[in-house]
Amino acid sequence: MVRRDRVNSVRRPSQGDVARLAGVSAQTVSRVANEHPNVDPATRERVRAAMSELGYRPNTAARALVTGRFGMIGVVSFDIGDLGNARTFGAITAAAGEAGFSVNFMGVRARTEQAVSEAVDRLAVQSVDGIVLIESRILDTPALTLPSALPVVVADGDRAHGYPGVDIDQADGARQAVNHLLSLGHDTVWHLSGPCDSHAAHRREHAWRDTLRAAGAPVPEPVRGDWSPASGYERGKALAADPEVRAVFAANDQMALGLLRALHEAGRSVPGEVSVVGFDDIPEAAYLPVPLTTVRQDFAEIGRHCVELLVERMANPGGPARHLEVPAKLVTRSSTGRPAVKGH
Template structure:
């Protein structure tokens, strides 16, 4: 720090203020200090800075499936929001869907000196026995741990209800459902809302088919549904399964939406370019990621008072894959 101060012609205190991203340094001085840091290869001692600021300047993220569309988008948003708040992000992927694996991931991140952790749950982990380190600020995204921790989630029930109501309003007698994995928090919420919306409307509730979020599993479900002429409307729990479903229907000679209306969930970037373009539910993962960082920083900086929940409302996007049922098949 003394070498940087000498090269920049400023005091060590000014170098410290720049290193800690304080605002009380004018732009020209900050530029001189940053230039000296770069020339000298200066890197702040995070342990020493933590003693002064009480923070390490790093956030941890634990996720079960970084390849999933929603998780990847959420992680990118968390990284962007963290960077804007002058925090780095340490990521830990977890394959086993167990409490022991989650606790191990938390311990690993704590050894890396993070200030707080976001747990991104693509699978359900809401058992009462789950106990995370009490001294570590935690936020749960896309999941629920009995409301014991601040969490951010989409209003899954509202999103599914809007899809089913849309299809019923088009005149379909009922709506079939290709659900996500049985142990998925989001899939369960969507399936429950699908069933409840049909029941509230007095519509028959068909047997649910389960997929695993992949287009291949949607294709398998589509082959089964193609054999059922009474299936005129299908709600797939995500867009990838809807894509596979539509291919199976096409191969069976059933037109979308002429014979079968298909709707998905997520509004992936490609959804508008499916053939036909897909009716789906748009989720703003950027908002979820940023809310996660906000809640985490509130705890780190002592602004949080007890568990908090932020719900992000999804929006129905109607495209060409849904329409009225074939003549003679309406409710």
């Protein structure tokens, strides 16, 4: 048996070292390293335990020659500090791990097609099998043409380009929020919208406006924030000061949090005087002093679909570019209720 302390510390452990420790052939070690399905589960675990004990790491270049894959997915995204981007990235990472892939992240600062293309090029030379672009922000050009021959899937992006894509059904989520407030008896619904450079903000705002028009309800001028609680608070002061405002759909939960503070400071009760609906269903939403009614996004499902489409694209590069929408779900809590009778 070859133990870790008996392997020459100058060289890396080899497949032969793993084979001797596990009591199997080098071919079996190769099959385990390359994720070959025809290996007995108990043998597979024994080989993996030997790899761990020896600190053995498969040669990715050699594995790629055998499998045609490096086992690595690249992810390109704008501001990873943005809650939606961060949760999407986390979901993709989890789904990639379940599918046997590692993840290499590349951040993009400039909101330009050139910056995205350069990030994709940098990943292309780092042994990735495909790329997921989280295109949450609107680029400087309406079309997106990436120079890489690698498979690409776009999350939270524009459908106008020819890449496969995955997104929450933003429009239906907004419709559910507005229809919920209208069904409670509110005459109309004000909107605390997201920033102008966001795909999600545009879709939610358009659906809010279209839903009000379809119901024959007045369409107030939207109040624009930037996704942050601070912007929800600052913009929310104007909403809180207007006695006509009885129902508000905030484009995300963080802005809804700021709005709730503004309403509290103005002495306006929720939902007694003003009903509030958010979007995202962040973990804190259910534990606020007034639990927030919101639209839930299933980020885990987004991650699974991104990896699914990417693997599909790897196997069939010339196939049709599929677009998948993950359903949104309204979660009703205590921040919404029937409007109070005016004058009471």
